[in-house]
Amino acid sequence: MKGLVALVSGFLFAMGLGIIGMTQPHIVRGFLDVFGAWDWRLIGVMGGAIAVHSITYRFILKRPSPILDAKFQLPTKKDIDTRLILGAIIFGLGWGWAGICPGPGIVAMASGDIAFLYFVGSMLIGMKVFQLLDTKRSL
Amino acid sequence: MDQVLGGVIIGISATMMLLFTGRVTGISGIVGGILNPTTADKNWRVLFLLGLILGGVFLKIIRPELFTVISSAAPYDYVVAGFLVGVGTLLGNGCTSGHGVCGISRFSPRSIVATVTFITAGVISVVIFRLLRGEL
Numbered sequence: 027m028k029g030l031v032a033l034v035s036g037f038l039f040a041m042g043l044g045i046i047g048m049t050q051p052h053i054v055r056g057f058l059d060v061f062g063a064w065d066w067r068l069i070g071v072m073g074g075a076i077a078v079h080s081i082t083y084r085f086i087l088k089r090p091s092p093i094l095d096a097k098f099q100l101p102t103k104k105d106i107d108t109r110l111i112l113g114a115i116i117f118g119l120g121w122g123w124a125g126i127c128p129g130p131g132i133v134a135m136a137s138g139d140i141a142f143l144y145f146v147g148s149m150l151i152g153m154k155v156f157q158l159l160d161t162k163r164s165l
Numbered sequence: 166m167d168q169v170l171g172g173v174i175i176g177i178s179a180t181m182m183l184l185f186t187g188r189v190t191g192i193s194g195i196v197g198g199i200l201n202p203t204t205a206d207k208n209w210r211v212l213f214l215l216g217l218i219l220g221g222v223f224l225k226i227i228r229p230e231l232f233t234v235i236s237s238a239a240p241y242d243y244v245v246a247g248f249l250v251g252v253g254t255l256l257g258n259g260c261t262s263g264h265g266v267c268g269i270s271r272f273s274p275r276s277i278v279a280t281v282t283f284i285t286a287g288v289i290s291v292v293i294f295r296l297l298r299g300e301l
Contacts, residue, residue, distance in 0.1 A: 028186050033216040033219075036216020037220040038178040039190065039192075047168065061292055062291075074169040075270075080269075082184070083180070099188055109258075110257050110279055113257020113258065113279075115282060117249065117286070118284065118289075119286050120250035122294070124243050128250060131250075136232075137229075137232030145244075148245070148246075152249065
């Protein structure tokens with residue numbers, strides 16, 4: 027059952043990303059192009075998603091547990107550390123460069139445009155390389 | 166209006182995940198968990214990923230114009246960008262969905278700081294990209 031919810035949620039998430047325009051790199055880069063022809067409309071996206079989820083999340087967490095699992099598994103880290111900031115900087119540089127972030131990259135592979143395959147393939151390699159190096163924990 | 170509707174659909178998706186499975190809908194975390202051999206609960210992650218891919222296929226059939234790519238970026242640009250996104254999202258524990266949507270919805274200070282930081286870095290990245298191509 028949990029898997030079915032995840033499958034449907036993933037499908038819905040893809041619909042949302044596509045309708046918004048996140049699967050079109052020039053729209054995303056237009057949003058980030060504050061010093062050029064700034065296209066501010068993507069703010070509406072985050073606004074819509076946050077408006078819904080910030081309300082529903084409060085009601086959901088009043089429950090003792092989620093419907094299909096024993097407990098909620100929310101992020102527990104609280105500290106704003108070097109890893110968080112450095113990670114966000116590295117991610118943001120890549121995001122702006124291509125105009126693609128992880129979700130839209132995966133969804134847009136269906137377009138058949140090779141750009142998304144380059145992006146997602148390289149993203150998976152980046153994740154794997156990070157995981158292999160991070161076991162040594164230097165930061 | 167389309168864009169607000171899309172945002173609402175994403176909010177509903179994240180709500181379903183939290184209500185039924187108790188998990189945060191962070192795509193980089195979900196994918197990273199699949200790649201990590203020590204992750205115990207891979208099933209829901211793989212099915213969420215499958216949902217994303219099937220959603221993409223469905224959109225490609227009904228709204229192919231949603232995948233228009235207008236960019237002067239070359240293949241190596243996508244390779245470099247993808248690598249940075251992979252490393253950065255795991256180092257910083259999240260991307261646009263996990264920090265930007267779910268984290269901000271929970272008013273998590275970490276996610277607010279991360280989101281402001283990656284949007285700022287994204288703005289700088291676009292400026293550098295355009296400067297290098299003489300577009301600015």
